[in-house]
Amino acid sequence: MKTYTTSQAQNFxxxxxxAIFSGSGHQKINVHVISESGDKKEFDHTTNNMPDFDKANELEGQEKYEALFEIIENDLDGEIAEWLYELTVEPVISYRVQLNKKANGSTEIKSFNDLKEAFEYFSNLDVSDLEDTNGESDEYELVTLVDGKLADWDKEDLKTIGWAENTWVIRGKITR
Known part of the structure; x- marks a missing residue:
């Protein structure tokens, strides 16, 4: 199996x-790429390079796969390089304490990189400061973010802060 290298010096x-027919004089080539770590992803691109396509079709097995890829290699370089880069980047996990206003959505109060610090801050918020709107109380919520986007809680994180699994981490007034 031949090893290829992107313009960013990443091997795969x-x-x-x-390939499938994609209109007169066009073929859509689909390739399955494997990273050095074993991750796999499909990429495709349409070509009108019929002379090279015809030559590739005369081959068999791995030689054919590589010949088909080489027809569209330059067109896919950026996509493959970006995917390989994303595989090497660790996600950034952070935590945000926010105020959920029943009538007006959420407002960030403070962000943290450490779960225990975030939970301690969250736990010390005074729920008596919360307002009631039409019989419903606003609430404080601790949320987890992965790369800046809201994410589901990890079971281990909930266990770390002593919170029940499959629940939101919220505090509010008890209304009757």
Whole structure:
């Protein structure tokens, strides 16, 4: 199996490739790429390079897959390089304490990189400061963010702060 290198010096191999007719004089080539760590992803691109496509179709097995890929290699370089880069970047996990206003959505109060610090801050908020709107109380919520986007709580994180699994981490007034 041949090893390919992106313009960003990232190595990968081709696991499989195929093509389907995509209009007069065009073929859509689909390739299955494998990263050095073993992750796999499909990429595709349409070509009108019929002379090279015809030559690739005369081959068999891995040689054919690689020949098909080489027809569209330059067109896919950026996409493959971006995917390989994303595989190497660790997600950034952070935590945000926010005020959920029943009538007006959420407002960030403070952000943290450490769960225990975030939970301590959250736990010390005074719920008596919360307002009631039409019989419903506003609430404080501790949320987890992955790369800046809201994410579900991890079971281990909930266990770390002593919170029940499959629940939101919220505090509010008890209304009757």
């Amino acid at each position: 191999t081709i696991d499989y490739a195929s």
